[in-house]
Amino acid sequence: MIQKKEPFLVNRLKSVGYAFKGMLVLIKTEASIKSQLFIALVVTVAGFYFDISKTEWMAQLIMIGMVLSIEGVNTAIENIADFIHPEYHKQIGLIKDIAAGAVFLASIIAMIIAGIIYIPKIF
Numbered sequence: 299m300i301q302k303k304e305p306f307l308v309n310r311l312k313s314v315g316y317a318f319k320g321m322l323v324l325i326k327t328e329a330s331i332k333s334q335l336f337i338a339l340v341v342t343v344a345g346f347y348f349d350i351s352k353t354e355w356m357a358q359l360i361m362i363g364m365v366l367s368i369e370g371v372n373t374a375i376e377n378i379a380d381f382i383h384p385e386y387h388k389q390i391g392l393i394k395d396i397a398a399g400a401v402f403l404a405s406i407i408a409m410i411i412a413g414i415i416y417i418p419k420i421f
């Protein structure tokens with residue numbers, strides 16, 4: 299989109315504002331991101347409880363960020379798909395499945411990492 303000339307800092311701050319608004323919309327309206335945030339909270343509490351190492355915290359935080367971010371992109375893709383083609387279409391179904399598949403992939407890796415961190419600490 300062509301934007302009118304404005305100071306660089308003002309422009310950047312506005313973009314951060316839009317991004318923040320988008321993040322709030324995502325958290326308020328998406329059921330899946332709410333459950334992922336809940337899981338993120340549970341593993342964060344578990345991280346403190348089991349006193350995980352700095353490296354384990356980094357792996358855990360990377361995966362939390364990855365799952366939440368990809369879920370956000372998946373939601374945006376779903377919205378674009380519904381906007382450009384609200385009716386049933388095989389291709390729209392495939393596009394949505396692929397976007398959901400990306401979240402699924404990140405979630406599986408996150409579960410494996412959670413297993414590597416916590417299984418030895420619990421058993």
Ligand SMILES: Nc1ncnc2c1ncn2[C@@H]1O[C@H](COP(=O)(O)OP(=O)(O)OP(=O)(O)O)[C@@H](O)[C@H]1O
Binds near residue numbers: 392
């Ligand atoms: N317009 C459509 N045409 C064909 N298939 C569709 C269409 N809309 C949805 N689907 C199918 O239904 C599935 C779920 O789509 P939907 O938009 O309901 O996502 P969702 O279940 O709300 O996902 P999320 O839980 O990530 O928000 C898609 O992955 C796709 O297989």
